[in-house]
Amino acid sequence: MMYDVIIIGAGPGGIYSAYELTRLKPDLRVAVFEAGKPLEERRCPIDGVHVKTCIHCASCAIMNGFGGAGAFSDGKYNITNDFGGSLHEYIGRNQAMDLMRYVDQINVENGGGASPLFSTAGTKFKKLCMQNKLTLLDASVRHLGTDNNYIVLSNLYKILKENVEFHFMTPVHKIELADGGYRLYTDNGEYECRQCIVSVGRSGSKWMEQVCHDLKIGTRSNRVDLGVRVELPAVIFSHITDELYESKIVYHTEKYEDQVRTFCMNPRGIVVNENTNGIVTVNGHSFEDESKKTENTNFALLMSKHFSEPFHDSNGYGESIVRLSNMLGGGAMVQRFGDLERGRRSTVKRIEEGTVRPTLAATPGDLSLVLPKRILDGIIEMIYALDKIAPGTANDDTLLYGVEVKFYNMEVKLNEHLETCHPGLYVIGDGSGVTHSLSHASASGIYVARRIAGQ
Numbered sequence: 228m229m230y231d232v233i234i235i236g237a238g239p240g241g242i243y244s245a246y247e248l249t250r251l252k253p254d255l256r257v258a259v260f261e262a263g264k265p266l267e268e269r270r271c272p273i274d275g276v277h278v279k280t281c282i283h284c285a286s287c288a289i290m291n292g293f294g295g296a297g298a299f300s301d302g303k304y305n306i307t308n309d310f311g312g313s314l315h316e317y318i319g320r321n322q323a324m325d326l327m328r329y330v331d332q333i334n335v336e337n338g339g340g341a342s343p344l345f346s347t348a349g350t351k352f353k354k355l356c357m358q359n360k361l362t363l364l365d366a367s368v369r370h371l372g373t374d375n376n377y378i379v380l381s382n383l384y385k386i387l388k389e390n391v392e393f394h395f396m397t398p399v400h401k402i403e404l405a406d407g408g409y410r411l412y413t414d415n416g417e418y419e420c421r422q423c424i425v426s427v428g429r430s431g432s433k434w435m436e437q438v439c440h441d442l443k444i445g446t447r448s449n450r451v452d453l454g455v456r457v458e459l460p461a462v463i464f465s466h467i468t469d470e471l472y473e474s475k476i477v478y479h480t481e482k483y484e485d486q487v488r489t490f491c492m493n494p495r496g497i498v499v500n501e502n503t504n505g506i507v508t509v510n511g512h513s514f515e516d517e518s519k520k521t522e523n524t525n526f527a528l529l530m531s532k533h534f535s536e537p538f539h540d541s542n543g544y545g546e547s548i549v550r551l552s553n554m555l556g557g558g559a560m561v562q563r564f565g566d567l568e569r570g571r572r573s574t575v576k577r578i579e580e581g582t583v584r585p586t587l588a589a590t591p592g593d594l595s596l597v598l599p600k601r602i603l604d605g606i607i608e609m610i611y612a613l614d615k616i617a618p619g620t621a622n623d624d625t626l627l628y629g630v631e632v633k634f635y636n637m638e639v640k641l642n643e644h645l646e647t648c649h650p651g652l653y654v655i656g657d658g659s660g661v662t663h664s665l666s667h668a669s670a671s672g673i674y675v676a677r678r679i680a681g682q
């Protein structure tokens with residue numbers, strides 16, 4: 228079976244490359260191979276009643292399938308070069324911004340128009356942050372919300388299926404060079420294409436490493452981010468979240484001059500468990516639907532860890548720390564900030580007596596037994612710094628959930644066209660190590676599609 232272009236992976240990277248390719252060149256024969264299911268069939272069996280923990284489905288409904296890892300996410304499309312990836316280092320800052328705005332336009336036209344666009348431009352919080360040794364990063368963010376994100380993805384699928392052949396539940400096992408093109412091996416047979424876009428995200432990281440090894444494509448190890456998710460009454464941060472929704476704030480610790488940053492802010496949202504390769508970490512969600520909003524806001528505080536010789540496995544290090552928390556807590560752990568400061572574990576009673584109602588049922592415990600001292604010291608320092616711009620952040624009853632971790636793929640060696648050393652073989656999105664956000668992954672898809680279409 229011969230195609231002009233095969234796209235591997237139907238996450239944001241794959242979806243937007245298919246969208247742009249078929250818009251610019253509707254006559255091209257394009258196929259998408261996706262390890263997971265169509266969007267409407269993606270359902271995680273964990274319901275908290277009958278199924279409480281991961282049962283390791285053949286295809287993980289949270290990470291795999293149409294929409295990729297972002298399908299049930301909060302749908303925050305951050306339009307910025309300041310975080311979310313290093314796409315601008317390959318294609319230039321202006322082009323990266325233009326492409327992210329273009330992705331936003333597609334989202335708006337396909338059901339995301341009702342979702343608000345927030346911006347840090349001209350905000351008084353920049354000065355307030357500076358006065359308190361904090362840096363507010365520049366960004367605009369379209370917050371689709373989990374519900375609208377689903378609608379946009381459904382609408383995009385309706386458009387794409389007219390011109391693109393989708394092969395769901397069909398992981399690609401191997402890529403081979405073949406007569407100036409590529410041959411792909413799946414359980415359903417072999418397929419050939421002239422050009423190939425690989426967009427396999429985080430869930431495809433191990434496979435991507437194998438492909439790079441087989442095809443002698445260079446790689447470089449990346450970092451891991453570790454920390455906690457903070458949950459507090461929404462009113463404490465409302466003066467910031469009402470205006471900016473998502474604020475990325477960076478703090479340089481006094482003790483070690485490390486960098487700690489806020490990540491993924493969910494005003495009036497919920498803290499959730501996330502299952503990555505069988506280990507339970509924490510994350511956050513929020514909804515546009517008023518009836519689903521809570522009284523709490525949550526956000527992560529993270530610190531990046533890079534490793535040098537002889538250790539390369541930054542993700543392995545992160546996994547080990549999470550395993551430790553899972554061992555002690557049987558899953559995610561929660562601790563009152565006041566208990567952490569007093570050097571004692573939290574108990575069910577202490578959490579119940581607190582003023583913050585947890586939105587996730589996690590095991591009360593002691594995060595100092597899990598997180599390395601330097602990371603925990605940095606987090607505590609930042610909580611006190613945030614307390615100056617949002618008084619109440621450092622209250623005793625503020626909840627800290629652990630462990631929040633952000634794994635990164637190793638970086639694939641690519642040229643300025645996001646092309647490997649093999650002409651016509653492109654690697655985009657989070658699987659390339661170049662991006663780690665919805666906007667950057669989507670923009671990388673548009674960029675490569677335009678290159679293939681000769682635009």
Ligand SMILES: Cc1cc2nc3c(=O)[nH]c(=O)nc-3n(C[C@H](O)[C@H](O)[C@H](O)COP(=O)(O)OP(=O)(O)OC[C@H]3O[C@@H](n4cnc5c(N)ncnc54)[C@H](O)[C@@H]3O)c2cc1C
Nearest residue numbers: 236238240262291295296297300303399428431656657665
């Ligand atoms: C819970 C959660 C919340 C998030 N919230 C946000 C947010 O609000 N804002 C933000 O910017 N980012 C968010 N992210 C990150 C964001 O989802 C990712 O950055 C983005 O999805 C990356 O897109 P991608 O296309 O590169 O990869 P993915 O979305 O991971 O898609 C890759 C696809 O490839 C498929 N695949 C893998 N291997 C193969 C194979 N061998 N053959 C065929 N198919 C394969 C997978 O099944 C998957 O569907 C969140 C992530 C999670 C998990």
